[in-house]
Amino acid sequence: MNLPVLVLVLPMWLLTASLIPLIVDARPERTLSTISVHVRVAEEEPIPSQFPTEKAQPPGPGMPNVRVVHHQDLNKRILVALIIASSLLAGVLLFLSCFWICRQRKLKNSNGRSTKTMEAAKGLSLSPIMVRFNSLRMASRKGPVTIFDYQLLEAATNKFSESNVLSEDDSGHVYKAxxxxxxxxxxxxxDCVGSDAERKVDNEVNWLIKIQHQNIIKLLGYCIHGKTRLLVYETMQNGSLDTQLHGPARGSALTWHLRLKIAVDVARGLEYLHEHCNPPVVHRDVKSSNILLDSNFSAKLSNFGLAVTSGIENKDSIELSGTQGYVAPEYISDGRLTDKSDVYAFGVVLLELLMGRKPIDNEAPAESQSMVTWAMPQLTDRSKLPNIVDPVIKNTMDLKHLYQVAAVAVLCVQPESSYRPLITDVLHSLIPLVPMELGGSLRVSEPASSAFPQPSDI
Known part of the structure; x- marks a missing residue:
């Protein structure tokens, strides 16, 4: 029996138990009252004067001893019983009212604490603008997702001005707000409209509610305004890797060790998707524009609009999508999509970090438009390798570390997927090359630039 039922039954049981003695005491008095009427009638009859006055004699042996009870005494007993019953009933009602009020207050306080906890977990500022947001609990029940006003996002991005653009690709633009x-x-x-855009938004929202990892972007909310779809993420002060490498700065802010740290962060995010999600998840669109960097240049994977569960091997089961230069060969030719498809794309990103080039350069000569095709012969030649390194980081790393990174990249972009390593193996190969203060295991005792040989020494 649960607590509410027990609370209701117990007072009723006590009330019944308290009334039983009163009822028992009152029952014989009804019989006696009848006798008392006859006795009273007998007493009121006149006594003939001819009979001599005699003292009342006590009843003889065997005669019943009749007790006379007046109606006034019986009414008093009933009145007392009613007063006691009313008092008990009032006490029960008062107790139930107090219990209900206390329970409502407890539930209200609990809901208030839960709301504050959710807001703190999402990292949202409790500024006045937040009162304009509405919370929507998704079907997965993983947590609330905020619906933003379009006018609010428009104001926060300065009407989506070009000066606030962090990155852009075929699907749309990313703005700082x-x-x-x-x-x-x-x-x-x-920017795309129609069912395709809606599917991508739904897919991304569903995945990012389920996936929580330090190297995967956090979704704060979304907005639907007519045919426009907008997704709102946590702030990433340094924009995308694509902008850092190929934008106006041309990678000048990215040192050798920072580039390796970014590679390790991306590998950790992919390892979580491939090894720790159940079922495993294939990101399917790993590229530099989908790698966002925070104030410390920590990298986080974004854009899960194309993400699917691993093991799809049929062209007809899913639309072929991706970005030219990052898509694995087996996916294009046979429609086979596995975690090794992400490993190939990661290898392309690693080459971007190493060389500072775009995967596809349409302005370059035909033989060197594809970075992977052009770089493969030189990556395996130790005498040519230093010449294709990004000039920004040239002469700033240990040559032995450069060879190791190039070897990992070559394995990742192998045409045959079975020859590519697992992302876990890639991660374990790169961690020893990253300084401890950047999340690796390398102990840096002296500047690495002195260990890099000059071109005349090679």
């Missing part, structure tokens, strides 16, 4: 001094975010605006 400032809501107030404490609340910053990233807004991705999907």
């Amino acid at each position: 400032r809501f107030d001094e404490k609340f910053l975010a990233v807004v991705k605006k999907l």
Whole structure:
């Protein structure tokens, strides 16, 4: 028996138990009252004067001893019983009312604490603008997703001005957004319309609610405005890897060790998708524009609109998608999509970090437009390898480390998927090359630039 039922039954049982003695005491008095009427009638009859007055004699042996009870005494007993019953009933009602009030207050306080906990977990600022947001609990029940006003996002991005663009690709633009001094975010605006855009938005929202990892972007909310779809993420101050490498700065902010740290962060995110998600997840669109960097240049995977569960091997079961230069050969030719497809794309990103080139350069000569095709022969030649390294980081790393990174990249971009390593093996190969203060295991005792040989020494 649960607590509410027990609370209701117990007072009723006590009330019944308290009334039983009163009822028992009152029952014989009804019989006696009848006798008392006859006795009273007999007493009221006149006594003939001819009879001599005699003292009342006590009843003889064997005669019943009749007790006379007046109606006034019986009414008093009933009145007392009613008063006691009413008092008990009032006490029960008062107790139940107090119990209900206390329970409602407890539930209200619990809901208030839960709301504060959710807001703190999402990292949202409790600024006045947040009162304009509505919470929507998704079917997966993993947590609330905020629905943003379009006008609010428009104001936060300065009407989606070009000066706030962090990255762009075929699907849309990514903007930095400032809501107030404490609340910053990233807004991705999907330019495509129709069912394809809706499917990507739904897919990304569903995946990012389920996936929580330090190297995977956090989704704060989304907005649907007519045919426009917008997704809002946590702030990433340094934009995308694509902008850092191929934008105006041309990779000048990315040192050798920072580039390796970014590679390790991306590998950790992919390892979580491939090894720790059940079922395993294939990102399916790993590229530099989908790798966002925070203020410490920690990398996080974004854009899960194309993500699927691993093991799809039929062209007809899923639309072929991806970005030219990053798509694995077996996916294009046979429609085979596995975790090794992500490993290939990661190898392309690793080559971007190493060489500072775009995967596809349409302005270059035909034989060197594809970075992978052009670089493969030189990556395996130790005498040519230093010449294709990004000039920004040239002469700043240990030559032995350069050979190791190049070897990992070559394995990742192998045409045959079975020859590619697992992302876990890639991660374990790169961690020893990253300094401890950047999340690796390398102990840096002296500047690495002195260990890199000059071109005349090779």
